[in-house]
Amino acid sequence: MKILIINKSAHSGGAAVAANRLYTSLKDIEADVGMLVEEPVNKNVDISTICHKRIDKKKAFNRFIKERLYFLPYEKNKTVRFSFSPAVAGIDISQHPMVQEADIIHLHWINHGFLSLKNLDQLFRLKKPVVWTMHDMWPFTGGCHYANTCNHYIDTCGHCPFLRWSNSCDLSSKIHEKKYNIWNQANIHAVSCSKWLGSLAQESSLLRRKKIYSIPNPIDTNVFAPMNMDECRKEMGLPLNRKLLLFGAANISDPRKGARYLMEALHILDIRYPELSDKIELIIFGKSKDIDFNKYPYKVHSLNYIDGTEQMVKLYNCADAFVLPSLQDNLPNTVMEAQSCGIPVVSFRVGGVPEMIENKKNGFLTTMKDSDGLALGIYEALFNTDPKAVKENARNFVLSNYSNKLIANKYMNLYKSLL
Structure with missing residues (x-):
């Protein structure tokens, strides 16, 4: 049985991290698995890419630009520019040797000019079983990655809050109709990383006739593991005698990541x-173009981009707690990584996060947008709990639910059931 994992990138973004970890996990149990991506990969990585030459990279960039330019006249404003993917630009990979040889095609995140709706149809017409791990809501909406409070995807989409011209026959409705016609004929087996996302997919008109499986992302608990805090802080140049709160994401300027509510919570705490x-001092990592750190009441260590897994593990181990003020999330890698390092997480009760955090046992939860509750959770995590017990609970939860071998075997059982 040959398995092929397909994702836009091997390294960039949460879906890439999850797909790469699954690839490694499957190899560790000696599965016959390959991975194909669009973006260039490091020479020392055994992942295949469709971008081998400079011209390939240029074509990939042009596809991305075409996708964005197509959506530009439709977008409500620039804040939603990357929140909606029309999937009009892409490349046909259905005849790629790795695709042709595969018994199972396993899709992950394929947007931003990698695979268009037409390209997905070309893959589905191969009549091979397609496992699709959903990292957001796009597989069952008319184009948005997270619908927020909108539930139009339950029926036909339309009246889309992301669009400048919103009506029953708008762009989201047209994309939804195209997806319905393609998906309806496809041998799709959707996988949700969280039960929350799975429940939304199951009620959607695009996937309610498909079986939805729930399998979380894996993590290497030998890599993301507890280390000596003082040694990590010395190496990262961080103070030894402060309570350090960690916050970060690929792009913390994204309103969905909730930086506004973290700032409010910290002012309440102050x-x-x-x-x-x-x-108290705050450590922030990730793209932070529109964030004014001077508005925070505590000293901020802005680390921007963290280079490599080893540095990320050390950074987690510098923190007394990790905070996730996201307004919508699936099964965040950052929560899993922090917990695997024995770091408690403070978060809103959103998306799949309550499946990861048991309040006051391995972390702290509060109602979405409740800055006061977030402030209380941060205080409890930093000053008012038995740190050893919470750290042990966080670590043990990951060991019991997300370890590489456990998740790899769950996927292998799924693959075998489809052949």
Whole structure:
């Protein structure tokens, strides 16, 4: 049985991290698995790419630009520019040798000019079983990656809040109709990383006739593991005598990541406990173009992009707690990584996060957009709990639910059932 994992990138973004980890996990149990991506890969990585030459990279960039330019006249404003993918640009990979040889095609994240709707149809027409791990809502919406409070995907989409001209026959409705016609004939087996996303997919008109499987992302618990905090802080140039709160994502400027609510929570914390002003510091990583760190009440260490897994593991181990103020999320890698390092997580009760955090046992949860509750959770995590017990609970939860071998075997059982 040959398995082929397909994702836009091998390295960039949460879906790429998850797909790459699954690829490694399957190899570790000696599965016959390959991975094909669009973006260039490092020479020392055994992942295949369709971009071998400079001209290939240029064509890939042009596809991305075509996709964005197509959506530009439709977008409500620039804040939603990357929140909606029309999937009009892409490349046909149906005749690629790895695709032709595969018994199972396993899709992950394929947007931003990699695979168009036409290209997906070309893959589906091969009549091979297609496993599709959903990292957001795009596989069952009329174009958006996260629908927020909109539930039009349950029926036919239309009246899309992301569009400048929104009506019953708008772009989202047309894309939804195209997807319906393609999906209806396809041998798709959808996998949700979280039960939350699976429940949304199951009620959608695009996937309600398909079986939805729930399998979380894997993580290498030998790599993401507890380390000596003081040694990590010395190496990263961070203070030894402060409570350090960690926050980060690929793009923390994205409103969905909730930086606004973290700032509000920290101001509440500062007003409520002014004596802690010189005891707390904040570490932020990720793209932060529109974030003014001077508005935070505590000292901020802005690390921007973290280079490599080893540095990321050390950074987690510098923190006393990790905060995730996201307004919508599937099964965040950052939560899993922090927990695997024995770091408690403070978060809103959104998406798949409550499946990862048991309140006051291995982390802290509060109602979405409740900045006061977030402030309380941060205080509890930093000052008012048994740190050893919470750290052990966080680590043990990951070991029991997300380890590489456990998840790889779940996928192997699924693959075998489809042949």
